[in-house]
Amino acid sequence: MAGLLVLWDIDYTLVEADGVGRRLYEMAFAELYGRPLAIAPTEVSMAGRTDRAISMDVLRLAGVPDPRGEVGRFEAALTRLAPAVADLVAATGRALPGAAAALTAIAALAGRAGPRQSVLTGNVRALAAAKLAPLGLAPLLNLDVGAYGDEHEVRAELVHLARRRSAAAYGRRFDGEGTVLVGDTPLDVHAAKATGARAVAVATGHFTAGQLAAAGADAVLADLTDTGQVLSAVLGR
Numbered sequence: 001m002a003g004l005l006v007l008w009d010i011d012y013t014l015v016e017a018d019g020v021g022r023r024l025y026e027m028a029f030a031e032l033y034g035r036p037l038a039i040a041p042t043e044v045s046m047a048g049r050t051d052r053a054i055s056m057d058v059l060r061l062a063g064v065p066d067p068r069g070e071v072g073r074f075e076a077a078l079t080r081l082a083p084a085v086a087d088l089v090a091a092t093g094r095a096l097p098g099a100a101a102a103l104t105a106i107a108a109l110a111g112r113a114g115p116r117q118s119v120l121t122g123n124v125r126a127l128a129a130a131k132l133a134p135l136g137l138a139p140l141l142n143l144d145v146g147a148y149g150d151e152h153e154v155r156a157e158l159v160h161l162a163r164r165r166s167a168a169a170y171g172r173r174f175d176g177e178g179t180v181l182v183g184d185t186p187l188d189v190h191a192a193k194a195t196g197a198r199a200v201a202v203a204t205g206h207f208t209a210g211q212l213a214a215a216g217a218d219a220v221l222a223d224l225t226d227t228g229q230v231l232s233a234v235l236g237r
């Protein structure tokens with residue numbers, strides 16, 4: 001039996017937590033290498049990329065030999081230290097307008113065959129939880145079936161992982177357009193298109209509605225504030 005799996009991106013789609021990821025990278029780097037992470041924020045592109053990909057860039061730019069060999073250790077440090085940034089999220093982050101209402105409205109449709117919701121994010125899982133929980137969004141998502149940025153460098157590969165986990169958890173398949181990705185960057189859209197999923201784009205990050213449409217999004221929203229519009233875009237009707 002087919003179902004509908006809605007996979008939400010986190011940064012600039014559900015939440016704005018500026019500086020939190022960077023703070024965590026600084027903490028992990030200092031702990032592992034005993035020196036401050038001295039690279040400018042503008043040197044590494046983060047939007048829509050996975051922590052695996054970002055970590056390798058950061059390690060290379062910081063002069064760490066063998067970034068690929070070191071990345072597992074660095075990700076483990078990110079995971080270990082992530083709970084420590086939850087306070088920073090609570091103090092400086094925010095859920096984007098309409099995010100909680102959209103998650104709640106989709107959750108309300110979840111009968112036996114209704115949509116299931118999780119995340120597909122470049123964040124390592126512990127950082128995802130540290131961003132969602134303080135802002136009240138974690139209870140609306142099944143984080144166990146999501147896919148995370150330390151599981152593969154390439155975002156599209158995370159779609160396969162989330163589908164497999166969801167199929168095992170819910171006893172139904174989420175092939176093709178049975179999966180919907182909601183995200184704010186062309187990389188979110190590309191991950192959906194590469195795996196036959198539908199792409200709903202939200203222009204609340206660093207990309208315009210025009211850029212997201214050009215990337216191939218099936219639906220583009222200015223933001224999540226109109227819950228009815230979000231439901232139509234996600235359900236494809």
Ligand SMILES: [Mg+2]
Pocket residue numbers: 009010011012013047048183184185205
């Ligand atoms: Mg994002």
